[in-house]
Amino acid sequence: MSQECILSGMLSVTGKKVLHMDRNPYYGGESASLTPLDLVFKHFGKEPPKGDDVYGRGRDWNVDIIPKFLMANGQLVQLLISTGVTRYLEFKSVEGSYVYKRDGKIHKVPADEKEALASSLMGMFEKRRFRKFLQFVQEFDENDPAKWQGVDPNAMPAYKLYEKFSLDENTQDVTGHALALYLNDKYMNNPCKELISRCKLYSDSLSRYGKSPYLYPLYGLGELPQGFARQVAIYGGTYMLDKPNLKIRYDEQGKVVGVEDDKGDMARCDVLVCDPTYVPEKCKSIGKVVRAICILDHPIPNTKDAPSVQIIIPQNQVNRKDDIYVCVVSNTHQVCPKGFYLAIVSTTVETSSPEQELKPGLDLLGPILEKFVSVSDLYEPDDDGKESRVFITKSYDATTHFETTCIDVLQTYRRITGENFDPSKIQRQSEDGCQQEQQEQ
Amino acid sequence: MAGRGGAQRPNGATQGKICQFKLVLLGESAVGKSSLVLRFVKGQFHEYQESTIGAAFLTQTVCLDDTTVKFEIWDTAGQERYHSLAPMYYRGAQAAIVVYDITSQDTFGRAKTWVKELQRQASPNIVIALAGNKADLANKRMVEYEEAQAYAEENSLLFMETSAKTAMNVNDIFLAIAKKLPKSDAGNANQQRQQGVRLNNEQTQPSESGCCK
Ligand SMILES: Nc1nc2c(ncn2[C@@H]2O[C@H](COP(=O)(O)OP(=O)(O)O)[C@@H](O)[C@H]2O)c(=O)[nH]1
Numbered sequence A: 001m002s003q004e005c006i007l008s009g010m011l012s013v014t015g016k017k018v019l020h021m022d023r024n025p026y027y028g029g030e031s032a033s034l035t036p037l038d039l040v041f042k043h044f045g046k047e048p049p050k051g052d053d054v055y056g057r058g059r060d061w062n063v064d065i066i067p068k069f070l071m072a073n074g075q076l077v078q079l080l081i082s083t084g085v086t087r088y089l090e091f092k093s094v095e096g097s098y099v100y101k102r103d104g105k106i107h108k109v110p111a112d113e114k115e116a117l118a119s120s121l122m123g124m125f126e127k128r129r130f131r132k133f134l135q136f137v138q139e140f141d142e143n144d145p146a147k148w149q150g151v152d153p154n155a156m157p158a159y160k161l162y163e164k165f166s167l168d169e170n171t172q173d174v175t176g177h178a179l180a181l182y183l184n185d186k187y188m189n190n191p192c193k194e195l196i197s198r199c200k201l202y203s204d205s206l207s208r209y210g211k212s213p214y215l216y217p218l219y220g221l222g223e224l225p226q227g228f229a230r231q232v233a234i235y236g237g238t239y240m241l242d243k244p245n246l247k248i249r250y251d252e253q254g255k256v257v258g259v260e261d262d263k264g265d266m267a268r269c270d271v272l273v274c275d276p277t278y279v280p281e282k283c284k285s286i287g288k289v290v291r292a293i294c295i296l297d298h299p300i301p302n303t304k305d306a307p308s309v310q311i312i313i314p315q316n317q318v319n320r321k322d323d324i325y326v327c328v329v330s331n332t333h334q335v336c337p338k339g340f341y342l343a344i345v346s347t348t349v350e351t352s353s354p355e356q357e358l359k360p361g362l363d364l365l366g367p368i369l370e371k372f373v374s375v376s377d378l379y380e381p382d383d384d385g386k387e388s389r390v391f392i393t394k395s396y397d398a399t400t401h402f403e404t405t406c407i408d409v410l411q412t413y414r415r416i417t418g419e420n421f422d423p424s425k426i427q428r429q430s431e432d433g434c435q436q437e438q439q440e441q
Numbered sequence B: 001m002a003g004r005g006g007a008q009r010p011n012g013a014t015q016g017k018i019c020q021f022k023l024v025l026l027g028e029s030a031v032g033k034s035s036l037v038l039r040f041v042k043g044q045f046h047e048y049q050e051s052t053i054g055a056a057f058l059t060q061t062v063c064l065d066d067t068t069v070k071f072e073i074w075d076t077a078g079q080e081r082y083h084s085l086a087p088m089y090y091r092g093a094q095a096a097i098v099v100y101d102i103t104s105q106d107t108f109g110r111a112k113t114w115v116k117e118l119q120r121q122a123s124p125n126i127v128i129a130l131a132g133n134k135a136d137l138a139n140k141r142m143v144e145y146e147e148a149q150a151y152a153e154e155n156s157l158l159f160m161e162t163s164a165k166t167a168m169n170v171n172d173i174f175l176a177i178a179k180k181l182p183k184s185d186a187g188n189a190n191q192q193r194q195q196g197v198r199l200n201n202e203q204t205q206p207s208e209s210g211c212c213k
């Protein structure tokens, strides 16, 4: 998965020697973008359509299995910049962010003052209260208690903060789920510090490119692991793809000594970083996510034909515990031919008929040409790596952005090296883009 | 930051147009890809060349009559060694040099595989050149000139035998590519790049993009 790619990037730019092995013949594991389209059909055990004209040119498709957007001011963007990986990537803003209300309609999350005034999301008076809340969040400074307006961010629970600004339940849903991007309502009783910083991240991200706080890479998310991989290679790391049946070898104390491939060749190492699928015996399941990848030949109804959107269905609005997410990308992000749209609907599984749980999201899409549904387990390490020196990342959760992924990456980096990732320690490459003039006649 | 680009002229006069192109090198490990780049960009050759160049890409300009062609040259960074080159590498490339070693038939076979891969995956208008490198080792030759030339003709590739060691045909092959590349605005890398945004820190831009943007 791409946490390992990010970690190899961080470790190699700070001077570690990295060997990266992957059982798949492509980079990024679950975070790869599948191409051509036939591969998507095969991945989900379906027969690809005969003939070339049904879905356009197969290789114009780059289909993510797990949908995620980047927060424009979020941690992944910081990591891409500090490691220099950003030079291999191009991004585009996601056009709009929408939130679903009990009335069955979707409403645009206002991107500016003007949109806020015109919004049907809340009434006039509520808008005023909401604005006060946003102002408070924006001006909040953790280090300056004078500006706290009597709020102790470390003690006051989130719901109390809402009460303080007299926000109604509907506005709380919009704030907690469409702005702070909480998956469920467990945060309500936690100190409001996190709610404040999440809201801040949303508005800081929004202010970077304007249309929405979200970015998405051209050609799909699979570009991210590839970009990190190239950077590692430039810093002297070695890559081996297509290595099935890797066996991890330990010494008598249970400390990792190396990895053996199916020919019996052993690569020795002091530290091993991997995702849960390589060491199921060291992991525990913490739940399941259901995802439906849908091919459409039209934009999502009621989004002003936006070529890319995110729709959040807050759990309360559909009587669930966890939110449902809809991510839509299309030809402007080079993930499919013109005229097609890719919508991924996902949520945390709560019942024994997971696909049914996606219905509120699927219902928003209009006619669906093709649907690929999958349920995947979420794993978390059951071994902190202290003794074994095996550092395991978490499975991708149901969130539709990379913030939790980055927290995992930064924490794992600290577990491995014993220190925080410090971009100032990156060894810059002197030859970068050097140039000479040469005349030829 | 700006100003180190191809538009620089000693007398300050800027004439003609500047086109920027992404060029990638492909081929088996140890055929001399990095050496060709080093020879072309820096005029150097190392007998015991470290296998990677250690830069994201190098740039070099070639001046044709009224056009300055600026190559953004991407080396494999060794990712070809275990067949682990990512599609991202040749994405958006307008030119490719597929390299083999004239003293090894295997590397010629591998070069053909790369040509096929490019024809399948890369932009349809990509200009491909085939380079039979290490031409200075003619006494150990295993791939005949005529054989490679016939293959190149069949597949509409530019073809030259080169030597990074003696510099034979190194500038020439880049020049031949520069001539063949479409100079209309549509074929210009900068144009295609406008599509998306590149992320950067507004305040502190590291040296990374120097002259390349
Ligand atoms: N004799 C000779 N040796 C060369 C030539 N080009 C490269 N080499 C040598 O071949 C080896 C591999 O070169 P390198 O550029 O690292 O190959 P790469 O793996 O394709 O990038 C090095 O030892 C070079 O010195 C050439 O034109 N002639």
Ligand SMILES: [Mg+2]
Pocket (backbone or CB within 6 Å): B033, B034, B035, B051, B052, B053, B075, B076, B077, B078
């Ligand atoms: Mg090389």
